[in-house]
Amino acid sequence: MFENFxxxxxxKEETAIFYPGLSDEKLKPVLTELINKSAEDFQKIAQKGNATEEEYQNAIENGLNRFSSIYLELDTEDRxxxxxxxxxxxxxxGLESSGGHLNNFMYGFDPSK
Structure with missing residues (x-):
């Protein structure tokens, strides 16, 4: 499943989720590489066989931090x-929660706190 991802x-534009496509096409290779690195991080954790929720949440946090240098170039739909x-x-x-990391990335805070 990771390989497919x-x-x-x-x-790219995806009307089913109302995503219009990238606001700046020149960012596509960078963004694709960053999200694929996160998939590889998840895959490494999964291959260990005894992964914890905390390990995946740390991988999400670390992965999202990779976007920090281009964060201001992303519009809301891209984020x-x-x-x-x-x-x-x-x-x-099968992870139920990002531990607030996705909310922090989108909004700068976790609204559940």
Missing amino acids: ISKDKF ERICTYYEELMDIV
Whole structure:
């Protein structure tokens, strides 16, 4: 499942989730590489066989931090799409919560706190 995730074309228009596609097409290779690195991180954790929820949540936090240098270049739809990719990764491993990291990425805080 990780291989399918990594190989799929990302950040293209997807009407089913109301995503118009990247606001700046030149960011596509960078964003694709960053989200694929997160998929590889998840895969390494899963291959250990005794992964914990905390390990995956740390991987989400570390992965989202990789976007910090280009965060201001992303519009709201692009940030939402990044979060939905993380949700897909969470679904692959059966993780219910990002530990607030997705909310922090989107909104700068965790509204559940």
